[in-house]
Amino acid sequence: MSSxxxxxxxxxxxxxxxxxxxxxxxxxxxxxxxxxxxxxSNIVFDEDADxxxxxxxxxxxxxxxxxxxxKLLKAIYTIDFLAQQLEEDRSSTLRELYYLSESWDEExxxxxxxxxxxxxVEDLEIVSGVKREDFHMRPEESGAKVMxxxxxxxxxxxxxxxxxxxDDVGQGGYQIPNNPDTIExxxxxxxxxxxxxxxxxxxxxxxxxxxxxxxxxxxHLGGQPARATRRLTKRLHDELDLPVTVFTDGDPWxxxxxxSVSYGSIKSAHLSEYLATPEAQFIGIRPADIVEYDLPTxxxxxxxxxxxxxxxxxxxxxxxxxxxxxxxQLDIGKKAEQQALASxxxxxxxxxxxxxxxGEMGVL
Amino acid sequence: MSSxxxxxxxxxxxxxxxxxxxxxxxxxxxxxxxxxxxxxSNIVFDEDADxxxxxxxxxxxxxxxxxxxxKLLKAIYTIDFLAQQLEEDRSSTLRELYYLSESWDEExxxxxxxxxxxxxVEDLEIVSGVKREDFHMRPEESGAKVMxxxxxxxxxxxxxxxxxxxDDVGQGGYQIPNNPDTIExxxxxxxxxxxxxxxxxxxxxxxxxxxxxxxxxxxHLGGQPARATRRLTKRLHDELDLPVTVFTDGDPWxxxxxxSVSYGSIKSAHLSEYLATPEAQFIGIRPADIVEYDLPTxxxxxxxxxxxxxxxxxxxxxxxxxxxxxxxQLDIGKKAEQQALASxxxxxxxxxxxxxxxGEMGVL
Numbered sequence: 001m002s003s004x005x006x007x008x009x010x011x012x013x014x015x016x017x018x019x020x021x022x023x024x025x026x027x028x029x030x031x032x033x034x035x036x037x038x039x040x041s042n043i044v045f046d047e048d049a050d051x052x053x054x055x056x057x058x059x060x061x062x063x064x065x066x067x068x069x070x071k072l073l074k075a076i077y078t079i080d081f082l083a084q085q086l087e088e089d090r091s092s093t094l095r096e097l098y099y100l101s102e103s104w105d106e107e108x109x110x111x112x113x114x115x116x117x118x119x120x121v122e123d124l125e126i127v128s129g130v131k132r133e134d135f136h137m138r139p140e141e142s143g144a145k146v147m148x149x150x151x152x153x154x155x156x157x158x159x160x161x162x163x164x165x166x167d168d169v170g171q172g173g174y175q176i177p178n179n180p181d182t183i184e185x186x187x188x189x190x191x192x193x194x195x196x197x198x199x200x201x202x203x204x205x206x207x208x209x210x211x212x213x214x215x216x217x218x219x220h221l222g223g224q225p226a227r228a229t230r231r232l233t234k235r236l237h238d239e240l241d242l243p244v245t246v247f248t249d250g251d252p253w254x255x256x257x258x259x260s261v262s263y264g265s266i267k268s269a270h271l272s273e274y275l276a277t278p279e280a281q282f283i284g285i286r287p288a289d290i291v292e293y294d295l296p297t298x299x300x301x302x303x304x305x306x307x308x309x310x311x312x313x314x315x316x317x318x319x320x321x322x323x324x325x326x327x328x329q330l331d332i333g334k335k336a337e338q339q340a341l342a343s344x345x346x347x348x349x350x351x352x353x354x355x356x357x358x359g360e361m362g363v364l
Numbered sequence: 365m366s367s368x369x370x371x372x373x374x375x376x377x378x379x380x381x382x383x384x385x386x387x388x389x390x391x392x393x394x395x396x397x398x399x400x401x402x403x404x405s406n407i408v409f410d411e412d413a414d415x416x417x418x419x420x421x422x423x424x425x426x427x428x429x430x431x432x433x434x435k436l437l438k439a440i441y442t443i444d445f446l447a448q449q450l451e452e453d454r455s456s457t458l459r460e461l462y463y464l465s466e467s468w469d470e471e472x473x474x475x476x477x478x479x480x481x482x483x484x485v486e487d488l489e490i491v492s493g494v495k496r497e498d499f500h501m502r503p504e505e506s507g508a509k510v511m512x513x514x515x516x517x518x519x520x521x522x523x524x525x526x527x528x529x530x531d532d533v534g535q536g537g538y539q540i541p542n543n544p545d546t547i548e549x550x551x552x553x554x555x556x557x558x559x560x561x562x563x564x565x566x567x568x569x570x571x572x573x574x575x576x577x578x579x580x581x582x583x584h585l586g587g588q589p590a591r592a593t594r595r596l597t598k599r600l601h602d603e604l605d606l607p608v609t610v611f612t613d614g615d616p617w618x619x620x621x622x623x624s625v626s627y628g629s630i631k632s633a634h635l636s637e638y639l640a641t642p643e644a645q646f647i648g649i650r651p652a653d654i655v656e657y658d659l660p661t662x663x664x665x666x667x668x669x670x671x672x673x674x675x676x677x678x679x680x681x682x683x684x685x686x687x688x689x690x691x692x693q694l695d696i697g698k699k700a701e702q703q704a705l706a707s708x709x710x711x712x713x714x715x716x717x718x719x720x721x722x723g724e725m726g727v728l
Contacts, residue, residue, distance in 0.1 A: 100706045345467065
């Protein structure tokens with residue numbers, strides 16, 4: 001749970017939005033809501049924050065049509081629910097909100113599908129400038145798990161817990177809660193954060209004691225990382241001043257995983273400042289690694305090629321490094337997984353690959 | 365890691381298999397390996413253990429063809445690798461084994477794909493009667509997480525850890541390690557085990573304090589449960605004599621999730637005695653609940669209908685209860701998710717649905 005101040009502020013912003021509709025009515029205007037246009041063509045680089053955010057183009061939701069009026073009605077019912085949830089210090093998931101709407105007295109306010117309620121909550125985040133977590137909307141997906149020399153205090157709904165992320169946890173590590181802003185960093189011996197895509201590689205690093213030998217905080221991403229995982233990574237960087245590195249498979253989907261840690265996603269560009277860690281560095285697997293280490297590979301599929309070509313166009317991948325790597329990959333027509341490093345032996349990744357690469361990157 | 369005795373026993377069984385090939389050679393026989401036929405038609409109910417296991421039909425892997433000989437060669441290389449891994453007290457994943465084979469000197473022993481090496485390890489499990497985990501083959505997928513009044517000791521590769529699964533963990537709970545046989549149950553106030561399919565419902569139960577109010581051990585399944593999760597559930601039942609209940613969505617795929625906890629799967633019928641908890645009871649969502657509680661639903665898709673019809677034929681679902689429920693569902697043509705209970709309010713599940721149902725079932 002967030003602190004009471006955050007709750008009060010979030011609640012106030014919600015009420016403000018409702019009040020705005022009221023004022024529009026009172027002034028004889030047709031109620032409406034302005035939103036940034038949420039497409040790839042409307043994300044711009046924010047030089048100050050060093051992240052990609054929505055640009056100036058806006059769309060208007062207006063009650064000047066029956067469907068527009070229904071959208072605003074749903075927004076008002078949702079605001080009412082969220083404000084009440086904050087007052088009672090409860091929380092809920094996006095899916096619960098969708099189902100809960102079935103209990104609303106006004107049938108026209110009920111959602112037709114979860115995509116509709118999900119999108120509305122995102123709209124409310126954007127307009128209010130308050131994160132979903134501060135509305136006490138929990139994500140469906142859990143955050144991942146953490147292993148390394150870090151002691152934290154987590155506020156749970158049954159009291160505070162102090163946990164050392166090596167000494168007080170099992171082999172599985174510390175499970176990140178849905179809202180990592182309930183975590184306070186107490187003390188640590190961490191030199192850098194190592195985000196790892198796959199569970200198999202995460203387990204390899206932990207079994208080989210990499211976190212212990214190199215004072216690494218190993219954060220398991222588990223594919224496309226949950227918001228909770230990205231938020232924690234961001235906080236580790238900003239508050240503890242730790243370098244953040246990302247270790248994934250060597251294919252276009254994994255570069256997007258790096259991108260979502262580093263640059264933020266188009267879908268949540270309004271949250272880049274909370275979730276993105278622009279200083280995050282990409283370890284690999286790089287297409288150049290496939291060549292250099294002669295890794296076992298799979299051929300690129302048509303959808304891999306399309307994804308790589310789309311990344312070449314993506315403003316977030318317009319650096320010399322990424323252009324070179326992506327072009328090399330299209331040229332060799334191959335991709336490789338993290339665990340392909342096992343073809344050089346089970347310890348190659350911790351004895352050779354990571355120490356060498358992290359040395360070159362200036363992290364070690 | 366397992367204890368040394370288990371390691372030695374597993375190693376011995378592996379060497380026995382290799383020795384058997386040697387003896388066949390020495391006797392002038394063509395080396396071969398007998399395996400139970402692994403199909404739905406060859407699973408039978410074991411009355412003693414109350415689980416479904418493979419029947420009497422067997423298939424033979426023989427070196428009497430080039431492809432058969434290559435299969436046995438791969439088996440021998442794999443046995444050699446596993447025996448060495450046990451000797452060194454290391455572990456690896458199925459995927460690592462596949463990649464590692466690329467480093468083997470004999471090219472014909474290398475695997476052509478991971479499905480080949482996965483299947484071979486299963487064959488070795490079946491023939492040797494030793495679980496994959498005892499070969500120190502870690503699953504790729506992690507076990508899920510646990511919350512409830514249970515204190516455990518876990519042997520990790522950096523020493524023992526004592527953890528209370530409410531007091532010593534965050535809101536995310538205790539993360540089950542890949543090999544739950546490293547866990548020792550110390551003491552507990554648990555009255556029953558409640559396995560939950562979705563993360564959203566797991567978080568709802570934890571937020572509402574259901575584990576605390578009812579002395580429930582909430583085990584998150586996270587979809588089709590990992591082996592580690594099923595093994596832990598089995599051990600909780602057998603060693604602590606706890607009733608096991610399963611709470612899922614109300615659709616044919618979720619009934620299979622219940623089935624894999626309760627009856628074991630066709631793919632791992634040789635492990636039913638280690639993984640299946642035949643006494644597990646199904647809470648719901650039942651098709652009858654959809655009618656009784658007037659839950660928000662989705663229509664059954666064609667593949668849902670096919671899956672339900674196939675369950676009607678499945679020997680594991682041949683009870684009066686399941687036949688009735690499945691026929692009712694085909695009749696109403698609808699399915700519902702766990703979180704659809706939120707349409708009656710966020711506390712309906714913990715205040716009304718679960719206490720009533722668990723009461724009827726004789727668990728509360």
